[in-house]
Amino acid sequence: MPVPRDAQLIEIETQLRLAIRDAVNRASRKPFHWGGLSGYQQLNGIAQALHHLPQEAETTYLHRLALQVDRVVEKNRALAQDLAEAHLWLGRIADCLRYPPSAFPRVGPLTSPISGDQVRREMEELLPHFQPDLKRQPAQAALYHAWHRLWTKCGADLLPCYDLVGLPPDNLKLESRFEQLRGHQRRISGRQSTQPLRDFGQSQILFDAKSEAELLVQIRQVSQTDYQAQRCRLAMAEEPRKNLYRMHHDPVKAAHRLVTQHATRRAELASRPAAPPP
Numbered sequence: 001m002p003v004p005r006d007a008q009l010i011e012i013e014t015q016l017r018l019a020i021r022d023a024v025n026r027a028s029r030k031p032f033h034w035g036g037l038s039g040y041q042q043l044n045g046i047a048q049a050l051h052h053l054p055q056e057a058e059t060t061y062l063h064r065l066a067l068q069v070d071r072v073v074e075k076n077r078a079l080a081q082d083l084a085e086a087h088l089w090l091g092r093i094a095d096c097l098r099y100p101p102s103a104f105p106r107v108g109p110l111t112s113p114i115s116g117d118q119v120r121r122e123m124e125e126l127l128p129h130f131q132p133d134l135k136r137q138p139a140q141a142a143l144y145h146a147w148h149r150l151w152t153k154c155g156a157d158l159l160p161c162y163d164l165v166g167l168p169p170d171n172l173k174l175e176s177r178f179e180q181l182r183g184h185q186r187r188i189s190g191r192q193s194t195q196p197l198r199d200f201g202q203s204q205i206l207f208d209a210k211s212e213a214e215l216l217v218q219i220r221q222v223s224q225t226d227y228q229a230q231r232c233r234l235a236m237a238e239e240p241r242k243n244l245y246r247m248h249h250d251p252v253k254a255a256h257r258l259v260t261q262h263a264t265r266r267a268e269l270a271s272r273p274a275a276p277p278p
Contacts, residue, residue, distance in 0.1 A: 009058060016062070019046060020069060032094065034087055040073070040080040047073050079139070086139040089130055093147065096122050097158070099169055116159030123151065157237075160230065166221035 023046065026039030050066035053059045098104040098114055127148070132140030161169045168174075182194040246254035 005058075013061060013065075016046065016050075016065065020065075024072070032087075032090065034083065037080065037083045037087055040076060040083075043069060044073050082137045082139045085132075085137070086143045089140070089143060092126065093123075096126055097169070098162075101169060114162050116162040119162055120155070120159060123155070127151070164222055164226055164230070166218065 020043065023039040023042040026035040026042070028035035028038065047066060047069045050062055050069065053062055053066070055063070094100075097119060130140075130144060130147070132144055134141040134144065158169070161167045185194045186192060243254065243258070246257070
């Protein structure tokens with residue numbers, strides 16, 4: 001009759017199997033924490049630990065497990081190196097953008113603030129240095145194409161946050177706050193719709209300020225002229241999306257609205273006096 005194995009050894013082997021399963025299924029939604037890369041590093045660490053086991057009867061299972069782990073690590077080594085290099089360059093892009101802001105605190109009141117023009121120059125100097133092999137390095141190739149496309153298309157929209165005092169580089173904190181308000185609205189009303197927040201959400205935000213004086217100081221950090229200019233810019237940027245939304249819900253009415261705007265603009269141009277010939 002075979003002797004039953006030790007329960008603690010079986011438990012340790014179970015924990016190792018769970019760690020391996022976690023490594024090959026690692027996921028992450030954080031932009032600077034890549035689940036695939038972290039999972040590979042975890043799997044590589046497990047493989048190195050298993051290599052130090054002595055050759056004994058009780059380690060036979062772990063040695064066979066190490067062979068499987070080594071096979072997976074070796075199979076994905078080139079891809080992991082490519083991914084690690086892409087992650088390194090992503091960190092350089094973030095450093096150029098001074099993101100996240102918590103990683104770049106101001107040293108003191110005499111420190112000159114970063115400007116949008118300075119960030120643009122640094123980014124344009126960094127772009128040419130990233131030249132991966134687009135055929136043999138898929139992760140770096142994906143970063144290369146996304147970086148060039150987004151900087152060309154949206155780079156100018158990232159720069160105002162460096163020139164306007166109090167304007168954050170993202171709206172994650174504000175979205176988190178409104179998500180809390182939406183959850184509160186659902187709890188007190190019992191309804192899934194949070195339509196009232198669209199009308200009174202800005203009033204609820206006022207309750208976060210410790211005093212009216214503190215709230216006024218925060219509001220006055222941005223001049224009225226800059227605020228109105230950015231509001232107009234935001235409205236212009238959102239207009240194509242709003243037109244598509246109208247087209248999806250009522251295409252006849254949306255198309256008629258655009259045709260009416262076109263006719264109104266033609267009438268305005270026709271009413272203008274003709275320009276004198278040069």
